[in-house]
Each structure stands twice: as structure tokens, then as C-alpha cells.
Amino acid sequence: MPAKPITPIPVAPVPRLALRRQEAAESLSISDRTLSKWTKDGSIPHVIIGGVVMYPVDRLAAWLSQKAEYNDKENRS
Numbered sequence: 001m002p003a004k005p006i007t008p009i010p011v012a013p014v015p016r017l018a019l020r021r022q023e024a025a026e027s028l029s030i031s032d033r034t035l036s037k038w039t040k041d042g043s044i045p046h047v048i049i050g051g052v053v054m055y056p057v058d059r060l061a062a063w064l065s066q067k068a069e070y071n072d073k074e075n076r077s
Helices: 021-028 032-040 057-076
Strands: 047-049 052-056
Antiparallel strands (some): 047 052
């Protein structure tokens, strides 16, 4: 009797909790220089862990939504 083939168990990908600088800049379609400026002046959410600047995905999404709402209100005025 031939052995039954082993079927791999599907594993869900681990969600990204935070992005590094280059990833955050790419996901926002901005330059690394712009992201650095916003980070230094505190206008974009970020955390520093062990000397590494990280951008929490959920806080970036909320920040971007807030900016979009503000722009929508400004454009209606």
C-alpha cells in the first residue's frame, strides 16, 4: 500500500505591526527625506525601539485617515 502524501497545513501570514523607515516611506509614497523630516518634527506617529525608528501600521493608518478628513473639510469650505 503506497504512503499517503502529506498535505501541508496552511499557515496564515503574521500581520505586520510596524514598518521600518524605507517601508513606511514607500507605503506612503513619499521620499525618505520627507519621512525623516516629519519624524524629527513629530508630525507622524513613530516609536523608537532599541534605537530603531518604527512606524506602527495601525497608527499610520489612523493618522492618514485623520489627514484625509481634515483635507476633505478644508476643500468643502
